[in-house]
Amino acid sequence: MLKYIVRRLLLIIPIVLxxxxxxxxxxxxxxxxPITIMFGKNANAEQIAYVKxxxxxxxxxxEQYFTWAGNLLRGDWGSSIQSGEPVFQMIxxxxxxxxxxxxxxxxxxxxxxxxxGVACARRHxxxxxxxxxxxNLTFISIPGFWLGMIFMLIFSVKLRLLPTSGYVSAQxxxxxxxxxMILPTITTAATFFASLSRLMRSSMLxxxxxxxxxxxxxxxxxxxxxxxxxxxxxxxxxxxxxxGLTMGYLMGGVVxxxxxxxxxxxxxxxxxxxTQRDYPLIQGILLIFAIIIVVINLLTxxxxxxxxxxxxxxxxxT
Amino acid sequence: MRKETLKRLCSLILCLVxxxxxxxxxxxAKTAPAENATEPETAAEAPTEPTDDTITxxxxxxxxxxxxxxxxxxxxxxxxxxxNDFLVQYDPxxxxxxxxxxxxxxxxxxxxxxEIRPGVLFHNGRxxxxxxxxxxxxxIMDPNNGSSTASYFTSLDRVEVxxxxxxxxxxxxxxxxxxxRLSMVPIIPKECADTLKTSPVGCGPFKFKAWNKDQDIxxxxxxxxxxxxxxxxxxxxxxxxxxxxxxxxxxxxxxVDILLWSSFTDIAIWDGTEGVHPxxxxxxxxxxxxxxxxxxxxxxxxxxxxxxxxxNKQELIDLTSQGYGKVLDQPVYPGTYFYNDAASYTQDIxxxxxxxxxxxxxxxxxxxxxxxxTVQEGGCGDVIxxxxxxxxxxxxxxxxxxxxxxxxxxxxxxxxxxxxxDGSEGEPDTWLSRWIKTGAGNNVGSYSNPxxxxxxxxxxxxxxxxxxxxxxxxxxLLMRDEQPITFLFGGYLYSALQDNVQGLQGYANxxxxxxxxxxxx
Numbered sequence: 001m002l003k004y005i006v007r008r009l010l011l012i013i014p015i016v017l018x019x020x021x022x023x024x025x026x027x028x029x030x031x032x033x034p035i036t037i038m039f040g041k042n043a044n045a046e047q048i049a050y051v052k053x054x055x056x057x058x059x060x061x062x063e064q065y066f067t068w069a070g071n072l073l074r075g076d077w078g079s080s081i082q083s084g085e086p087v088f089q090m091i092x093x094x095x096x097x098x099x100x101x102x103x104x105x106x107x108x109x110x111x112x113x114x115x116x117g118v119a120c121a122r123r124h125x126x127x128x129x130x131x132x133x134x135x136n137l138t139f140i141s142i143p144g145f146w147l148g149m150i151f152m153l154i155f156s157v158k159l160r161l162l163p164t165s166g167y168v169s170a171q172x173x174x175x176x177x178x179x180x181m182i183l184p185t186i187t188t189a190a191t192f193f194a195s196l197s198r199l200m201r202s203s204m205l206x207x208x209x210x211x212x213x214x215x216x217x218x219x220x221x222x223x224x225x226x227x228x229x230x231x232x233x234x235x236x237x238x239x240x241x242x243x244g245l246t247m248g249y250l251m252g253g254v255v256x257x258x259x260x261x262x263x264x265x266x267x268x269x270x271x272x273x274x275t276q277r278d279y280p281l282i283q284g285i286l287l288i289f290a291i292i293i294v295v296i297n298l299l300t301x302x303x304x305x306x307x308x309x310x311x312x313x314x315x316x317x318t
Numbered sequence: 319m320r321k322e323t324l325k326r327l328c329s330l331i332l333c334l335v336x337x338x339x340x341x342x343x344x345x346x347a348k349t350a351p352a353e354n355a356t357e358p359e360t361a362a363e364a365p366t367e368p369t370d371d372t373i374t375x376x377x378x379x380x381x382x383x384x385x386x387x388x389x390x391x392x393x394x395x396x397x398x399x400x401x402n403d404f405l406v407q408y409d410p411x412x413x414x415x416x417x418x419x420x421x422x423x424x425x426x427x428x429x430x431x432x433e434i435r436p437g438v439l440f441h442n443g444r445x446x447x448x449x450x451x452x453x454x455x456x457x458i459m460d461p462n463n464g465s466s467t468a469s470y471f472t473s474l475d476r477v478e479v480x481x482x483x484x485x486x487x488x489x490x491x492x493x494x495x496x497x498x499r500l501s502m503v504p505i506i507p508k509e510c511a512d513t514l515k516t517s518p519v520g521c522g523p524f525k526f527k528a529w530n531k532d533q534d535i536x537x538x539x540x541x542x543x544x545x546x547x548x549x550x551x552x553x554x555x556x557x558x559x560x561x562x563x564x565x566x567x568x569x570x571x572x573x574v575d576i577l578l579w580s581s582f583t584d585i586a587i588w589d590g591t592e593g594v595h596p597x598x599x600x601x602x603x604x605x606x607x608x609x610x611x612x613x614x615x616x617x618x619x620x621x622x623x624x625x626x627x628x629x630n631k632q633e634l635i636d637l638t639s640q641g642y643g644k645v646l647d648q649p650v651y652p653g654t655y656f657y658n659d660a661a662s663y664t665q666d667i668x669x670x671x672x673x674x675x676x677x678x679x680x681x682x683x684x685x686x687x688x689x690x691x692t693v694q695e696g697g698c699g700d701v702i703x704x705x706x707x708x709x710x711x712x713x714x715x716x717x718x719x720x721x722x723x724x725x726x727x728x729x730x731x732x733x734x735x736x737x738x739x740d741g742s743e744g745e746p747d748t749w750l751s752r753w754i755k756t757g758a759g760n761n762v763g764s765y766s767n768p769x770x771x772x773x774x775x776x777x778x779x780x781x782x783x784x785x786x787x788x789x790x791x792x793x794x795l796l797m798r799d800e801q802p803i804t805f806l807f808g809g810y811l812y813s814a815l816q817d818n819v820q821g822l823q824g825y826a827n828x829x830x831x832x833x834x835x836x837x838x839x
Binding site: 031032033036048050051082083084090093094149152153156157160163164165166167259260261262264268269271272275276277 | 380382383464515530531532533534557558559560561563564567568570571572573719721722724725726728729
């Protein structure tokens with residue numbers, strides 16, 4: 001297992017390398033440049049040329065890439081062209097907020113999707129199953145940003161229970177932090193709890209057809225024990241796979257949700273940096289996103305082993 | 319039985335959806351737009367003493383830095399003007415008034431003597447001296463500081479300090495609008511110049527407190543501000559909400575006291591919503607049609623004049639700005655001192671067709687029109703495209719993201735016609751020396767006319783208003799026939815305020831004063 005983990009960790013290197021090249025090329029292909037944006041209509045040719053030289057933007061693309069990659073290997077992520085702040089520091093300030101949002105979103109989604117999925121499977125084709133299926137399909141069909149706006153209109157504008165936007169750190173005020181987190185978390189969870197619930201339902205139904213479930217029933221186990229002890233664990237494997245895959249979509253999703261709720265995380269920073277064509281910042285954030293997704297996929301694979309002994313023992317044999 | 323239950327369930331869901339829809343739509347009920355945005359009827363008298371209230375202002379963009387000396391873009395100005403003070407400032411009628419300066423005397427065409435008020439303090443407790451005025455001007459002129467304000471001070475030669483509170487400013491050449499340009503120079507303390515961009519220190523009504531990146535900037539009242547009784551509020555918080563709809567909702571939810579920039583499409587909503595009101599600020603800005611005068615057929619003044627005559631500017635205002643705007647045909651507004659009635663013109667399709675024929679294009683031609691993809695400028699593109707069809711000009715419209723547009727027009731000069739906009743403080747030289755003069759920074763159409771350049775120089779150098787007007791009258795007449803750029807229309811800046819918030823003062827150059835803002839009980 002350790003060998004497997006090391007092998008997977010080593011795989012991160014070529015993946016990050018390929019991602020960094022792609023990110024670099026894609027960014028450079030976007031029309032417009034940061035210096036023109038920085039000076040806007042007040043730009044003059046001398047100022048533009050001076051700042052371009054300052055940031056090495058006048059050099060050939062390959063040279064720019066190798067300079068950036070070389071600095072990165074030495075731990076220098078560069079500085080933001082617009083604000084002059086170190087990119088790594090800017091990312092690290094915001095990353096915990098984005099991770100907290102994703103984590104809370106997944107947690108809420110799992111808390112809703114697992115019981116609803118199990119309930120649908122238990123009462124297959126019942127009114128409950130039908131109602132929850134309709135609810136799930138409704139949420140699958142609604143875009144996250146729209147849902148966020150609707151939640152905002154109901155809970156903030158109409159009922160004035162929660163803030164529309166912004167962020168308060170937990171150290172400053174735990175209650176304030178929780179209030180700020182509720183709407184973005186629910187919106188994040190709502191964008192994918194429905195698909196997880198559907199998956200949980202079908203997975204559970206499949207597992208319930210297995211012989212060992214019949215055996216468990218014959219042995220006199222209660223329904224609750226059969227569902228939650230014998231069936232649930234095996235039904236979770238596709239769910240775990242899906243969570244791993246969903247993380248990629250989730251990272252994209254939080255970008256939109258952070259913008260809607262003015263939540264100062266990596267997503268909002270990414271949008272701002274793209275608007276301002278802040279190359280070092282865009283590159284840094286996308287690289288971090290790529291690393292996060294690769295690590296999550298690794299953790300997903302490791303989670304399989306914990307859930308399913310067959311997989312764990314299979315690796316031991318090799 | 320099951321079908322019956324399913325029907326009931328579906329009805330229930332439908333009712334729920336309709337109920338939510340009703341709740342939401344009644345919250346945003348529209349009424350007919352008001353002709354003029356006004357103060358609420360229950361305006362209370364301003365408090366004579368400072369209050370304990372903090373005013374929260376929402377804007378959709380965060381400044382990249384807080385050094386007003388470096389860039390006077392409107393976002394930086396909105397936040398940092400509160401921290402800074404100036405030798406002179408405009409009053410609501412856009413007339414210059416002394417602020418930190420006690421007097422500024424014109425010794426001759428190239429020499430000004432100034433005296434500052436004694437007892438004006440910086441936020442660090444040190445008294446403002448004439449040396450700080452010199453440092454503030456030198457800071458702007460230092461190329462290492464990359465200040466875009468420097469372009470307004472090309473006539474400045476040097477500043478000499480003659481006493482604690484007095485100094486002399488020498489110009490390289492006579493420049494009549496020089497004193498008005500001093501309204502753009504914040505007075506900064508030398509010892510705090512290094513932290514200007516992140517934690518500025520000034521001598522304005524509010525002190526910088528904190529900048530929470532991607533969230534807000536907090537300012538607090540400067541108790542030792544020289545202007546007695548100001549500022550009224552205990553603090554100002556600028557909240558940055560990039561998504562306009564969220565900003566709109568935050569205002570409706572009462573989390574924000576002032577929505578500094580509101581879309582004109584929301585004016586009807588503010589008018590029809592209890593507890594809030596819109597406020598309009600007249601702007602001296604203009605949307606303009608710019609021609610690349612280096613390419614055919616726009617190198618021909620007859621073609622440019624034909625296009626100007628073909629445009630129905632009121633229709634442009636009606637279709638792009640819901641009727642909120644003022645028709646413009648020269649760089650200054652009708653009714654202001656330098657406006658030349660003789661240089662105004664109106665739509666005349668027949669005359670436009672005749673000019674096109676005279677220019678050798680009786681059947682018109684095909685060309686490109688680049689516009690940024692904003693509501694108003696983008697909308698102008700659609701309307702201009704339709705209007706020019708009437709004289710046979712087929713415009714291929716290209717709507718572009720703002721930064722791509724700036725890159726194409728400003729950096730690459732890759733355009734034939736484009737729509738853009740700019741503002742001024744009502745001083746004719748601001749437009750003329752930035753957009754029309756040969757080689758000017760914003761003369762993206764590369765227009766050059768020595769006769770016009772001479773008139774611009776004459777207007778800028780003349781020592782009396784009468785002599786200046788004489789030069790500008792001639793310049794505007796020449797511009798009417800040459801159309802180096804075509805002025806389309808000017809507009810208003812709309813803000814929205816909670817009804818208990820009073821005293822916000824907007825200016826025609828996009829600046830705002832918050833020192834008089836207070837909340838009624």
